[in-house]
Amino acid sequence: MSYLGVGASPGNVPVYHETSLKVVDRRVRLAELVLRFVICGLGVLTAVLVGTDTQVREIFTIQKKAKFTDMKALVFLVIANGIAASYSLIQALRCVVSMVRGSVLFSKPLAWAIFSGDQVMAYVTLAAVAAAAQSAVIAKLGQPELQWMKICGMYEKFCNQVGEGIVSALLVSIGMVALSVISAFGLFRLYNGSNKGKSNSGW
Amino acid sequence: MSYLGVGASPGNVPVYHETSLKVVDRRVRLAELVLRFVICGLGVLTAVLVGTDTQVREIFTIQKKAKFTDMKALVFLVIANGIAASYSLIQALRCVVSMVRGSVLFSKPLAWAIFSGDQVMAYVTLAAVAAAAQSAVIAKLGQPELQWMKICGMYEKFCNQVGEGIVSALLVSIGMVALSVISAFGLFRLYNGSNKGKSNSGW
Structure with missing residues (x-):
């Protein structure tokens, strides 16, 4: 008796199919969980890097201080990344609870809300x-045509730290785009699975 | 014999259900078509408004000219809206062809590509x-902390036209977000419909 023979039996094909789907589901759920925690961490990192960034320069006895509130776009960046970090943490905890309980998301309104x-x-x-x-x-470069001078020559440390924050924020937004794709997949599976008797759309 | 009695017959329920789904489908397809043409028009309007915007001012016999290439963000805006307009036109023509032919989109890869x-x-x-x-x-407001002066007092007509372009571009991006939702719906329907013998996922 050969193990290969078991795989070839027509009766076993759906079982094999369902198992492979479950493996894919588990991997997707794990990827989602890791991604949500990474986004949470990077969101906090962005907010801290940009929000705590200051530099004081002395020019002819006058002290000048650069801080993130000087640029409204940086304030928006800190707020947006703070919200993204909080949202990702809540979603990650939801993922953990559903994984620990082994429960499966069958509620279409909830799946739509997540997406x-x-x-x-x-x-x-x-x-x-x-x-x-x-x-x-x-x-960094200035806009000479409009007489907007570059300030990074003067506030080099401030600019570098903002640059690191922007790279981190870019990773957060790429991560959120990837999560949108994952949750779209989840929603499709749910629609797909609901017509097969809710057998293998387990996440 | 009552008309209400016909509606209550169990045999007629799926027919009614399918008909109402077809009405919804037709409306969604029409909304998609209109939205794609509107986005195409607004995309062209944005590119023309911003791309042709110039203003010459004379300050102490020196002529100064403001043009959209002075701001890299406006160049990006013109290019992005040009691409969005072309993309929407192609997609609108695809919608028209499929509506005229009465053909139905059943290809999942194509639906994924559109989404x-x-x-x-x-x-x-x-x-x-x-x-x-x-x-x-x-x-418009300047960033006094960084010595970036506002320029809209000097180039009022230029700034107003850019402002109109940005409003139009905002409508384009809101329209594209709405289209993403519509094409997500289309994709879900396709997955849903494919398990029911591809009967009512008609778009």
Whole structure:
């Protein structure tokens, strides 16, 4: 008797199919969980990097201080990333609870809410990082045609730290876009699975 | 014999259900078509408003000219809206062809491509409008802490036209977000319909 023979039996094919789907589901759930925690961490990192960034320079006995509130785009970036971090933490905890309980998400309204939430967060974080990047480009290169001088020669440490914050914020928005795709997949599976007797749309 | 009695017959319920679904489908397809043409028009309007915007001022015999290429964010806005307009025109023509032929989209890869395309365009147009809006806010209000002076007092006509362009671009990105939702619905229907013998996922 051969093990290969078991796999070839027509009766076993759906079992094999269902098992492979469950493996894929488990991997997708794990990827979602890791991604949500990473986004939470990076969101906090962005908010801390940008929010605590200051530099004092002395020019002819006059002290000048650069801080993130000088640029409205950076304030928006800190707020957006703070919201994204909180949202991701709540969603990550939901993932942990459902994984520990082994429960399965069958509620279409909830799946739609998660998909919509991920989409809104992706749009908000992307808009914030685009606005901040635009300000950062002006600060770094200046806009001589408009007499907006570059300030990064003067506040080098301040600019570098903002730059690190923007890179981190960019990773947050890319992560949110990836999560939107994952939650779209989850929603499709749910619609797909509900017509098969809710057998293998387990997440 | 009563008409109400016909409605109550169990045999007629699926027919009624299918008919109402077809009505919804037709309305969604029409909304999609109208939205794609509106986005195409607004995209062209944005590109023309911003791309042709110039103003010459004379200050102490020196001529100064403001043009959209002075701000990199406006160049990005023109390019992004040009791409969005072209993309929407192609998609609108696809909608017209499928409506005229009465053909139904059953190809999952194509539905995924449309959904992904709409998503990418929504992200790109939103990032462009966020960056342009940030530049516009600096131009309008200035950023006195960084010695970036407002320029809209000097170039009022130029700024107003850019403002109109940004409003139009904002409508384009909101429209693209709405289209993403519509194409997500289309994709869900396709997954849903495919398990019912592909009977009512008609678009």
